[in-house]
Amino acid sequence: MARPKANAPRCILKFEDVSLQFDQPRPALDRVSFEIWSGETRIILGAAGSGKTVIMKIALGLLKPTSGRVSVMEQDVTHFDERQWYDVRSHIGVLFQEGGLFDSLTIEENVAYPLLNQARFMTAGKKPTLDSVRPDVQEALNFVELGNTLTKFPSELSGGMRRRVGIARGSVADPDLFLYDSPTAGLDPITANTIIALLIKDREMRNSTAAIITHRFQDGHLMANFRYNPEKDCLEKLAADSPIRERTKFMVMNEGRLVFEGSESALDASQDPYISKFSMNPARKAS
Amino acid sequence: MLDWLKSPFLTFQEFVLLAGRATVNAVRRPFYGQDLFLQMDTIGVGSLPITVLIGFFSGVIMALQMSRALSQYGATGQVGQITAITLVREMGPVLTALLIAGRNASGIASELGSMKVSEQIDAMRALGTDPVKKLVTPRLLAMCVTLPLLTIIADFVGIVGGYMVAVPLLRLTTGSQYWNNAWRSLEYNDIAQGLIKPLLFAFIIALVGCLYGMRTTGGTQGVGRATTQAVVVASVWIFIVTALVTRIFVNL
Ligand SMILES: Nc1ncnc2c1ncn2[C@@H]1O[C@H](COP(=O)(O)OP(=O)(O)OP(=O)(O)O)[C@@H](O)[C@H]1O
Numbered sequence A: 001m002a003r004p005k006a007n008a009p010r011c012i013l014k015f016e017d018v019s020l021q022f023d024q025p026r027p028a029l030d031r032v033s034f035e036i037w038s039g040e041t042r043i044i045l046g047a048a049g050s051g052k053t054v055i056m057k058i059a060l061g062l063l064k065p066t067s068g069r070v071s072v073m074e075q076d077v078t079h080f081d082e083r084q085w086y087d088v089r090s091h092i093g094v095l096f097q098e099g100g101l102f103d104s105l106t107i108e109e110n111v112a113y114p115l116l117n118q119a120r121f122m123t124a125g126k127k128p129t130l131d132s133v134r135p136d137v138q139e140a141l142n143f144v145e146l147g148n149t150l151t152k153f154p155s156e157l158s159g160g161m162r163r164r165v166g167i168a169r170g171s172v173a174d175p176d177l178f179l180y181d182s183p184t185a186g187l188d189p190i191t192a193n194t195i196i197a198l199l200i201k202d203r204e205m206r207n208s209t210a211a212i213i214t215h216r217f218q219d220g221h222l223m224a225n226f227r228y229n230p231e232k233d234c235l236e237k238l239a240a241d242s243p244i245r246e247r248t249k250f251m252v253m254n255e256g257r258l259v260f261e262g263s264e265s266a267l268d269a270s271q272d273p274y275i276s277k278f279s280m281n282p283a284r285k286a287s
Numbered sequence B: 001m002l003d004w005l006k007s008p009f010l011t012f013q014e015f016v017l018l019a020g021r022a023t024v025n026a027v028r029r030p031f032y033g034q035d036l037f038l039q040m041d042t043i044g045v046g047s048l049p050i051t052v053l054i055g056f057f058s059g060v061i062m063a064l065q066m067s068r069a070l071s072q073y074g075a076t077g078q079v080g081q082i083t084a085i086t087l088v089r090e091m092g093p094v095l096t097a098l099l100i101a102g103r104n105a106s107g108i109a110s111e112l113g114s115m116k117v118s119e120q121i122d123a124m125r126a127l128g129t130d131p132v133k134k135l136v137t138p139r140l141l142a143m144c145v146t147l148p149l150l151t152i153i154a155d156f157v158g159i160v161g162g163y164m165v166a167v168p169l170l171r172l173t174t175g176s177q178y179w180n181n182a183w184r185s186l187e188y189n190d191i192a193q194g195l196i197k198p199l200l201f202a203f204i205i206a207l208v209g210c211l212y213g214m215r216t217t218g219g220t221q222g223v224g225r226a227t228t229q230a231v232v233v234a235s236v237w238i239f240i241v242t243a244l245v246t247r248i249f250v251n252l
């Protein structure tokens, strides 16, 4: 698909004073504003219940904000109906916190699902067949190193493998924005690091834009300081003046409010007790 | 007072909206034929043995109970008529529906509830399919086809059960008199309400199951809660609706 990606910077996701109130007295999201530009990696940190998943679901149109404006790819989607949203969503890849893999489908059918069901892949109202999309599915699964699990069911895989299938399913349609909700939650440190390595690899190979929700400050640190080396097939540390460092931005959520936004060095420098809990700074280590 | 009424009212409103969307989707592309057949198999074929069993025994019990009362009036010859009318009008539809509510409203609610808490329903919407069309419509259609069929089977097997008691066991009447009596007693009115009721119950069971499943919150515990609520709510509505429909038909 030919479309400008790296060249002209585009505003991929924009929140303007977005609030969302459920039945509880405290709003789940309280006047949150931020922008994600193409090529950027956004790390969203925050305690449990601080509204990270809610941000992601609003960006996908799965939840409707009570007030404020949302734009996706320079298009105001605030008042879109479900039918219009389907088109917007077909350009966004997503990994759900709880997995969201379909238990009743095989891994192959799971990964093929977006290609078979999104309107933009249909020709004259007809769905592609599973056979016709198999090469794309195989490639996406090879990317996450699960190329030999096509006929398995999600229940037969480990937690880390299911996460990787989710990444394959989210990236198979070559999205303009990838939302990862807690990709490393509940995984051992080694598996967690392989997942982050995949995200870095995906960023470099597709020059993708991503938002990564996480509790682990190491995840953000890796994203900001490492790059994928295709020759050696491994991660290597970035030079101190590499532009990729600037393209990784951090934000911290607290009880529905956006309390910090900036680069890793600004995050490390923060003296705020809540914010510094999510950074690598020595004060945190000491306490 | 108003607050107390608000939540059931909102639930009812959601129910009506879901019913509307699921019905409209039945005639709109894309169609998920495979899902429909799968559901007809789980609901229809899967429930057949238990429906036959319950239908048979309700006929047996009816004939046994009636044998005492009818012999007091020397009207044991009417046993076929009484069994047929009670079964076709009321017992067949209501017992079958309660059975299917226990078996499938709970099944639907727990299946959709697990999908909700593991974010599969969100994933469906995110990946280009409408969960109402993909999950609710096939279940509703399958229920509308299979529940009336199951009810007819239960009615028939029940009348056979009544025959077993009335003729070989208690010798209340002859076989031909039993069948003649049963067959001729049924009027259009009885058959009409015997078929309208299961159709309405099908809407209740499928949609209550789907609604409570899709509204599930609070992890696996929530799935258990949704399942229980779905069965209770569906059963209560089955009784309310049968009372209303019977009221209308009594006046016809
Ligand atoms: N569908 C919903 N209905 C009612 N309240 C909700 C709903 N979804 C989220 N909330 C509330 O919104 C708040 C933020 O939830 P959210 O899921 O965004 O947290 P989170 O930051 O993703 O937490 P975690 O790290 O545990 O995933 C919580 O207080 C939660 O109870």
Ligand SMILES: [Mg+2]
Binding pocket: A052, A053, A054, A097, A181
């Ligand atoms: Mg979350």
